[in-house]
Amino acid sequence: MFSGPTRYVSLATAAFFGIGAYTAAVTGETLSWPLQLLTAAGVGAVVAAITGLSTLRLSGIYFIIFSFGLAELIRQLVIWYEVNIHKSVGRYLFSDITQEMLYWQLCALAGLVFLAGFLLTRSRYGLALRAIGADETAARHSGIDATAVKLGVFVVSAVFMSVTGAIMAPRWTYIDPAIAFNPMISFQVVIMALLGGAGSLIGPVLGVIPLVLLFEVLTAALPNHFSIVLGLIFIGIVLALPRGVIGLVESTWRRERRAAVTKPETSSAPLLVVENVGKSFGGLRAVDKVSLDVRAGEIFGVIGPNGSGKTTLLNMLSGALVPSVGTIRFDGTIINGLAAHRIARLGLARTFQLVRVMPDLTVAENVATSALFRGSQGGVAAESIHELLVLVGLGDMAESPAGDLTYIDQKRLELARALALRPRLVLLDEWLAGLNPTELETGIKLIASLRDRGITIVMVEHVMDAIRALCDRCVVMSAGVVIARGTPDEVLADPTVITAYLGEPDA
Numbered sequence: 001m002f003s004g005p006t007r008y009v010s011l012a013t014a015a016f017f018g019i020g021a022y023t024a025a026v027t028g029e030t031l032s033w034p035l036q037l038l039t040a041a042g043v044g045a046v047v048a049a050i051t052g053l054s055t056l057r058l059s060g061i062y063f064i065i066f067s068f069g070l071a072e073l074i075r076q077l078v079i080w081y082e083v084n085i086h087k088s089v090g091r092y093l094f095s096d097i098t099q100e101m102l103y104w105q106l107c108a109l110a111g112l113v114f115l116a117g118f119l120l121t122r123s124r125y126g127l128a129l130r131a132i133g134a135d136e137t138a139a140r141h142s143g144i145d146a147t148a149v150k151l152g153v154f155v156v157s158a159v160f161m162s163v164t165g166a167i168m169a170p171r172w173t174y175i176d177p178a179i180a181f182n183p184m185i186s187f188q189v190v191i192m193a194l195l196g197g198a199g200s201l202i203g204p205v206l207g208v209i210p211l212v213l214l215f216e217v218l219t220a221a222l223p224n225h226f227s228i229v230l231g232l233i234f235i236g237i238v239l240a241l242p243r244g245v246i247g248l249v250e251s252t253w254r255r256e257r258r259a260a261v262t263k264p265e266t267s268s269a270p271l272l273v274v275e276n277v278g279k280s281f282g283g284l285r286a287v288d289k290v291s292l293d294v295r296a297g298e299i300f301g302v303i304g305p306n307g308s309g310k311t312t313l314l315n316m317l318s319g320a321l322v323p324s325v326g327t328i329r330f331d332g333t334i335i336n337g338l339a340a341h342r343i344a345r346l347g348l349a350r351t352f353q354l355v356r357v358m359p360d361l362t363v364a365e366n367v368a369t370s371a372l373f374r375g376s377q378g379g380v381a382a383e384s385i386h387e388l389l390v391l392v393g394l395g396d397m398a399e400s401p402a403g404d405l406t407y408i409d410q411k412r413l414e415l416a417r418a419l420a421l422r423p424r425l426v427l428l429d430e431w432l433a434g435l436n437p438t439e440l441e442t443g444i445k446l447i448a449s450l451r452d453r454g455i456t457i458v459m460v461e462h463v464m465d466a467i468r469a470l471c472d473r474c475v476v477m478s479a480g481v482v483i484a485r486g487t488p489d490e491v492l493a494d495p496t497v498i499t500a501y502l503g504e505p506d507a
């Protein structure tokens with residue numbers, strides 16, 4: 001539910017299993033069985049919300065280490081509580097619940113897990129999670145609040161694990177922290193999910209059945225070498241079946257969502273106003289007090305030699321970076337400091353200098369990510385994803401995995417994904433770079449057609465023919481400051497600009 005789509009490998013299973021088991025042990029004598037389960041769910045949810053809020057900004061190895069440490073941290077806290085407050089470590093559990101009842105309760109819980117997982121994958125949150133797993137930065141710029149989505153699903157999965165722990169607790173008559181917070185549980189769950197294929201709902205089941213049987217045999221036959229064999233199985237699965245059994249046989253389930261571009265109103269007032277904006281990295285002023293305004297409906301160029309601060313400026317406009325100083329207004333709203341997904345939802349979309357598509361998602365799904373959380377209309381749109389794909393020239397590629405596209409087609413896809421936000425302003429970061437002359441001609445026509453739809457464009461570009469053909473006005477940046485502004489012909493004839501590009505002539 002969580003690790004599969006997001007690819008955040010979580011070893012926190014033992015922590016929540018232990019929380020559930022220990023909550024049942026502590027409340028066993030005072031609360032009824034349903035209330036014990038509810039309490040376990042509540043405690044698990046609260047701990048997951050607190051730890052998730054503080055750690056889901058971590059990714060990769062840092063998140064794995066944290067999640068592994070969480071079980072140990074909670075175990076130590078419980079031991080401290082038992083020693084200092086309860087005055088004895090461990091609890092006896094006397095329950096009249098039979099093993100058969102526990103079995104059926106676990107079956108019901110498994111059914112609920114699958115129902116929740118099924119509903120999740122069918123909801124927009126399912127696609128949002130997969131988008132986050134494929135490329136979290138691109139997902140944020142598609143309007144997805146990655147932190148909130150991850151936190152929500154982390155809490156839901158933690159609740160299921162806590163209730164599992166609580167149901168399992170009566171199987172032991174005595175529980176101590178070492179039993180409840182056994183780290184091996186986390187590894188076993190990850191291995192099972194990996195074997196079957198963590199990316200699908202049914203995958204983990206395919207892993208659970210053979211591995212549970214194998215673990216039974218191994219604990220009986222090789223009790224002292226169990227961990228070694230488990231480690232070898234782990235390595236073997238990662239090397240041989242990186243996407244699990246299901247990844248070998250499954251053709252990805254796809255669906256189409258609807259998204260669109262609406263024609264924004266044009267007005268003579270500036271749509272974007274940048275005032276004295278600056279960004280420093282340590283001692284380096286990458287952008288230094290830049291001011292400019294972009295009128296609704298125009299194509300505005302940002303040019304300048306390498307390293308002059310153009311991408312840094314675009315990153316600040318799109319929310320990837322927070323300006324060190326200055327103000328950015330988009331349609332009257334101050335947007336500096338806003339999270340990337342909020343800026344995207346306001347209708348300011350972008351493409352990236354180094355193209356960012358979500359390779360495992362289909363072309364259509366990539367575009368659909370932008371329609372997930374766009375205003376109250378969600379995925380409902382006047383134009384379909386298909387129409388957007390036709391517009392950028394990918395009409396017959398909707399069901400192909402984005403990772404199979406050529407570089408140029410990936411750029412087209414990025415543009416379609418940006419357009420699916422129904423943006424009023426699109427930031428293009430060297431979108432025309434690397435195109436051959438024919439592709440360049442098509443690309444220029446495509447950008448011009450966006451303006452005809454009323455979309456305002458800010459483009460960073462090194463291809464001067466495109467700047468001349470497309471831009472109404474532009475600024476030239478050098479060493480973080482604007483050194484010229486005006487029409488393309490004016491600025492490209494400016495001696496200061498020529499010097500900035502070519503350097504001072506030799507004396």
Ligand SMILES: Nc1ncnc2c1ncn2[C@@H]1O[C@H](COP(=O)(O)OP(=O)(O)OP(=O)(O)O)[C@@H](O)[C@H]1O
Nearest residue numbers: 281284286304305306307308309310311312313353
């Ligand atoms: N995250 C960062 N940390 C430190 N320095 C950075 C960072 N991002 C950019 N810079 C520096 O800021 C300066 C401006 O970089 P930026 O990428 O904005 O330039 P650019 O005009 O877009 O260049 P190019 O045309 O090559 O893409 C460069 O000196 C770069 O090394």
